[in-house]
Amino acid sequence: xxxxxxxxxxxxxxxxxxxxxxxxxxxxxxxxxxxxxxxxxxxxxxxxxxxxxxxxxxxxxxxxxxxxxxxxxxxxxxxxxxxxxxxxxxxxxxxxxxxxxxxxxxxxxxxxxxxxxxxxxxxxxxxxxxxxxxxxxxxxxxxxxx
Amino acid sequence: xxxxxxxxxxxxxxxxxxxxxxxxxxxxxxxxxxxxxxxxxxxxxxxxxxxxxxxxxxxxxxxxxxxxxxxxxxxxxxxxxxxxxxxxxxxxxxxxxxxxxxxxxxxxxxxxxxxxxxxxxxxxxxx
Numbered sequence: 001x002x003x004x005x006x007x008x009x010x011x012x013x014x015x016x017x018x019x020x021x022x023x024x025x026x027x028x029x030x031x032x033x034x035x036x037x038x039x040x041x042x043x044x045x046x047x048x049x050x051x052x053x054x055x056x057x058x059x060x061x062x063x064x065x066x067x068x069x070x071x072x073x074x075x076x077x078x079x080x081x082x083x084x085x086x087x088x089x090x091x092x093x094x095x096x097x098x099x100x101x102x103x104x105x106x107x108x109x110x111x112x113x114x115x116x117x118x119x120x121x122x123x124x125x126x127x128x129x130x131x132x133x134x135x136x137x138x139x140x141x142x143x144x145x146x
Numbered sequence: 147x148x149x150x151x152x153x154x155x156x157x158x159x160x161x162x163x164x165x166x167x168x169x170x171x172x173x174x175x176x177x178x179x180x181x182x183x184x185x186x187x188x189x190x191x192x193x194x195x196x197x198x199x200x201x202x203x204x205x206x207x208x209x210x211x212x213x214x215x216x217x218x219x220x221x222x223x224x225x226x227x228x229x230x231x232x233x234x235x236x237x238x239x240x241x242x243x244x245x246x247x248x249x250x251x252x253x254x255x256x257x258x259x260x261x262x263x264x265x266x267x268x269x270x271x272x273x
Contacts, residue, residue, distance in 0.1 A: 001245050002268065004261040005254030008238035014166045018256040026173055026259050047176035054168075142177065142271045 020058045024096060024131075027055050027103055031124055034106050035117065038143040048107035056100035059093045088130075095127050152202050155270050158183040160191045160206040160218065161234065166257070170205065173262040178270055188213030192221060200226040203269055205253070208235040208244065216247050223248060230269050 005011070030048050034040065040048070102120050105111040111120065155178050161167035167184055175182045183201060185191040189212025191204065204222055208215035219231040233244045236255035244252045250269070253261060 001249055002251045003241070003254070004251060004264055005257055008241065008254070011236050011238050011254045012256060013236045014163065014169075014256045016165065019165050019169050022169060022256075022259055023172070026176070029259065030176065041179035043175050043181055044179045047172050050168075051172050051176070054172075142266060 016058070020055070020062070023051055023055050023058070024127075027051055027099060028124060028128065031099065031103055031106070031120060033143050034111075035121065035124075039145075040107065045107040048103055052100040052103040052107070056097055059096045059100070063090065063093045092127070092130050095123055095130075099123055099127060152270050155180060155203065156183065156199070156201040157203045157205065158185065158191055158194075158201040160185045160188055160204065160210055160215070162186045162207065162210050166207075166255070170257060170262060173259055174205075174266065177263065177266040187211045188215065188218040192218060195222065195225065200229060203230040203232065205232040205234060205265070208233050208240045209237070216243065219247060219249060232265065232269075 027048075030051065099120075102111060102116075102123065105116075106120075111117065157174050157178065157180075159167055159170050159174065159182060161170070164186070167186070171182045171184050183191075183194065185194065188206065188210045191206070192213055195201070200222070204219070206215040206218050210218075213221070215233045215235075219233065222229070222231060230250045231248070232251040232253060233240070233247070233249045234253040234255060234257060235241070235244070238254075241252055241254070251265065253265070
């Protein structure tokens with residue numbers, strides 16, 4: 001029997017945050033695979049659209065949750081650091097939502113043209129910079145077969 | 147490029163946690179570019195297997211209603227020896243019983259994208 005996943009001491013039920021970060025990672029992989037010309041079959045397209053929808057709405061939910069929390073704080077947030085962090089988080093979620101829209105467009109064959117692809121690459125780079133996440137397409141060679 | 151070892155692979159995912167199950171289904175559907183069966187209980191999965199067909203691979207959470215993961219893979223292995231059974235759990239105490247049950251793999255939760263890529267690489271691509 002092979003064993004996959006975290007060590008015993010780190011095992012736990014999957015939280016909403018686990019699902020969101022895993023789905024975001026999957027969305028990044030899907031976009032990078034598309035840019036590397038991995039073929040998109042019917043079910044892959046369906047999976048991309050489903051995943052993009054999940055990430056988009058979860059990100060919207062997280063943004064509205066954090067703004068509700070902010071609205072409920074009676075003391076005004078005057079600390080510059082805190083404001084900067086909120087703004088960075090907001091920007092990150094806007095980029096994630098944009099990535100979801102782009103991923104949906106690529107699955108529906110609407111992401112055409114040099115500048116749209118460049119915009120996708122730029123957006124992916126900014127998100128990956130934030131996540132400090134590096135993905136190497138050679139690790140998933142099986143994606144090259146549809 | 148790796149050849150696909152199980153063409154038109156049919157995979158079933160069983161978990162009563164909808165969010166986790168949908169995530170696993172999305173990753174697998176994307177990887178294999180095939181439809182992936184999805185059930186919220188061991189009993190529903192077993193009824194499907196009896197009435198319709200045996201999937202090539204089942205990936206079941208251990209603590210699911212109806213038939214639990216151990217009971218499901220025992221029945222599945224009896225009906226379809228040679229097919230692959232993978233068990234998932236967030237409870238470390240389930241690992242040894244999973245080994246004893248004859249499962250081909252144990253997926254510790256939280257399951258990551260890379261773990262599921264490894265599943266496809268090991269059981270679908272390499273066979």
